[in-house]
Amino acid sequence: MDNHRSKHKSIRTEKETSRQHRNELWYRFKKNKGAMLGLFIIVFLVLVALSADFLLDYKTDVIGQNLKERLQSPSLTHLFGTDELGRDLFFRVIYGARFSISIGVISVSIGLITGTFFGAIAGYFGGYIEEVIMRITDIMSAIPSILLAIAIVTALGASTLNLMIAVGVASIPEFVRITRASVLMVRNQEFIEAARALGVKEWKIIISHVLPNALAPIIVQTTLTTGSSIISASGLSFLGLGVPAPAPEWGSLLSAGRKFIRGYAYLTLFPGMAIMFTVLAFNLMGDGLRDVLDPKLKQ
Amino acid sequence: MSKENLILEIENLVVNYELEAETVRAVNGISLSLEKGKIVGLVGETGAGKTTTALSILKLIPDPPGIIKNGNISVDGQDIIHASIEEMEVIRGKDVSMIFQDPMTSLNPVFTVGDQIAESIEIHEKISRNEAFKRAGEMLEMVGIPASRATEYPHQFSGGMKQRVVIAIALACNPKLIIADEPTTALDVTIQAQVLSLIKDLIEKNNASMLLITHDLGIVAEICDEVAVMYAGRIVEKGTLEDIFNNTKHPYTEGLFNSLPNIDDRNAILKPIKGLMPDPTNLPRGCSFAPRCDYCTDICEIQPENRMISHTHSVACSAYENPEFSIVRGSK
């Protein structure tokens, strides 16, 4: 008992306080098995993506053709088999993680930054500004996101960067909505009024009081959207609107394997599974984060 | 006092909330009995265990994490602790009913108030829908709302009116015991006066008994016959109104009175109780109030026994080991 007491009595430094807070969140996150599995897969994929350049030589291992060994079934030498040009599918899938994950992360950042900015403004100031922002958001979300992305890619041309922009723009409306809703809840709390009474400037109130308190649902949304962005990006690549050949983006791999699906199903199976596991991992982690961060579920 | 005369008897009730990291000791051995026709006030501050005690009587403690560790509860001679779920469903609403603090959330917004009153009647009495609805109208009249409003929805009523509806639901099946958990705290003072006098009248008229949970000693003085003062999950003092208000014995009760502004003497200085409520996961050894008590001595390290001062008045304070001991209430 005394031990417990003294822990509370001693003066904690600022760093210790915030560390303790983080430890609590981490403790709750750790208890969620699904979330931990998701985190594990994501960390693994990121490591794979980062080390792909050291392990593989892009020119020879990934896009180098070897027609002698074309369309081989999975074996010990070629774990996932080879494609119609004799390229090792395992290497290509591994290298594809780079594309998929960077497309996911960058496109989500586009959506996150733009969406949070406009959502926060709409939620905090209300009135006319809110009306305008929200109606534009409505219009954007009325267009099917894949169609919107197709339109953007067609207009700007098929490249990796344009693919990221297209997928990112399509995710903006969701971020605007979620930020606005979350800001609305925080905006009416008394501590915002207190800050205003103390003479704190509006923009500073938004940055230092409103956003930090509105962050939890945005973080969850970011994780979940990363998963769906990877799907959208793969979908666009599948349609030939994304990363141009011969780069081994997972969607392009699926598209390329499609022609051989009857005889050589593994060509579509492995890239498909890569997409599935990645998205699943992001979703699991998103759900876990929601449990950890959502104040309503806290005891 | 014969047992037959008791509508509620709680013996040595212990309730814990067992969380992963710690155990919250909400109620730590409470004994309380309630005679038929009486109104007993259960007084205490946030975290004293009042609401947990009330929920235990209806076996409504959220489980997990709440566990009734020990003790007996009987309502009109019927054992509650060992009652089955089916038996409890019969007891709730019919023998014992509860009035909650917040009238805004205790009514279902998608049903009319008439339907909600009729529902509780239908559950316990075998009568037709129409008859139940007619009874619901009568109940509304009884709490001072025109029966014609039975077809309206809760949002069409004001706060005080909603609480009247909640009272009508609670009284619909003529329960023998009503547990009211801060029934007027959410209401304005003039509305509170209306609702309190209504509750008191109805209890008398229906020959029911009531356990009134409140933090407001003013309300207790107004409608209760007996009072039990709770602190940190224990009853520290118990007695008739007269015993508690005019013959205060426990230092905590004294502190409560001294913390209240005196309406007749605006220059009286408030004497707050020093310090804070103890952490229920980490209660001090012995008397829980000792760290905040001005009279605390070494003997307070031992859990004080309940001591009968008179045949109605009991106090749990070791200071009374010393026959000379007395407390001073009020300072002018």
Added chain:
Amino acid sequence: MKDIILEVKNLKKYFKTPKGMLQAVDDISFSLERGKTLGVVGESGCGKSTTGRTVLRLVEPTSGEIYFEGENIAALSKKALMKKRKDIQMIFQDPFSSLDPRKTVKNIIAEAIVENKMLKDKTAIEKRVLHLMETVGLAERLINAYPHELDGGRRQRVGIARALAVEPKLIVCDEPVSALDVSIQAQILNLLKKLQKEMDLTYIFITHDLSVVNYFSDDIAVMYLGQIVEKAPSEALFDNPRHPYTQALLSAIPVPVIGKKKDRIILKGEISSPINLKDECRFASRCIYADEKCKSKSPVLTEISPNHFVSCYKPLNF
């Protein structure tokens, strides 16, 4: 000569709602002497909180003048207002929502000092924060605690320290103790009284609890549906309430003394909607003394004995 710190004249605040104009504050005037406390009492929806917030211009008044030390705050530009804000502060009701859950006690108290550039040096700021914490009775060890680690009473102390940080002259206290337990409530009330004496503070004390306001205020204004119906020195108001509503309000307080059965006046009905009010006495529908005159024209606040103002055609007398 009275040293008037605040004078409010014909203050109005209307809100547009789908049903019509909500007259939250409707033409109220009062003045307040330096170092004194004005208690504002009334039931929920009577406009007392809106009044307090309008004085700080946290809510923009629809019309009216607010003279603070002779300067009309209501007419100040945003920029000039920012400078003036320091002088008037607020203590909030809810100790849970009035502190930013993501900031430590130190950051909460220091924010205003930094924002108003009162101190620049880090150690000086920390010293000032510690001093303020001591003033409100918070232990030094809590400097890096988060609000959720504190109980209601301590949180309210943090809120008070935050308000004091900018050295205000007037503090609007909006139900500062109604969310607290009685024993803690008394601690906070005593603290506020002590601070007033030490720092020559002026308070507007908004509450629904009449026994608290009696203990705390020099003058009391009773509000009903956006208007002041009676204003008088506390003693006069409690001993000799002249407005039927004040009388009913006073008689409804449950007193913790047994056998003190007062002639309780139980009001019929409830407060009516503050939307699109007619020109009549707003209390008329619940008043036992009301007659045709009360329902045809609204009475005005008039001084019926020195410093005792009532807005009623037939002020009661005892």
